[in-house]
Amino acid sequence: MTQFQLIVAGILVAVLVVASAIISKKLAALRNPLQVWDALNNIGLLPIRIRAWIFSTLVGFANPYTRSINFRITELRKGKACGVMKTKKISNPFRCVHAAALITFGETVGALAVFSLLGKKDRAILTNINAEYIKVSRGLLTASSVVDPIKDRESKELVNTVLIKNAAFETVAVLTLTWRTDLMSL
Incomplete structure (x- = not known):
């Protein structure tokens, strides 16, 4: 891997760590899906498709049949x-x-x-x-x-x-x- 790829990978890992910290705090609030959705949308660094995937995955944990x-x-x-x-x-x-x-x-x-x-x-x-x-x-x-x-x-x-x-x-x-x-x- 080139140095640029390592930097991009490091930034991506940092973003995912921050996102997972925010999501884990909001998991307790999964009874209120709108709160979790808004929290994910407030993470500006994540692309919309990734936010939708994360939210749908969380819904899958709350309702296993949706998986x-x-x-x-x-x-x-x-x-x-x-x-x-x-x-x-x-x-x-x-x-x-x-x-x-x-x-x-x-x-x-x-x-x-x-x-x-x-x-x-x-x-x-x-x-x-x-x-x-x-x-x-x-x-x-x-x-x-x-x-x-x-x-x-x-x-x-x-x-x-x-x-x-x-x-x-x-x-x-x-x-x-x-x-x-x-x-x-x-």
Whole structure:
């Protein structure tokens, strides 16, 4: 290795050490995915793709089922989540995405949208998934979910919809997620 390559490698290692220190502090806050997402986005030295990979890996640690699909969260804001999924490795014998992979992807994006609205002591658990398969899904898929702000703190049920589209922006599946909520904090 040349001296320049050693310097670049040293800088990269230093950046990764700093990033891992910040991430490890925020791991305890994984109940609040928006806080972790914002912490990663405040690390200006990391490319956006690396930040998305780190966040998606952390989601995989929090929800091990998501490790079976190749997804990246691309946007996370209060009440909104978007992600992409590459589908080469999760195709079934019919050369389309397996239904369970679509549901895992949609549930992950929908859950992040819901959890971004919850306070520290709030809880939400998924009680129902309704999936409508509209078109055969192949290639790069995009999922998005938008949840309205919670206005009624006494409500015990929250419903959100996840749209999954293909590369041609055709809707391939619509998931309706029903959550049982315990909203304790203000």
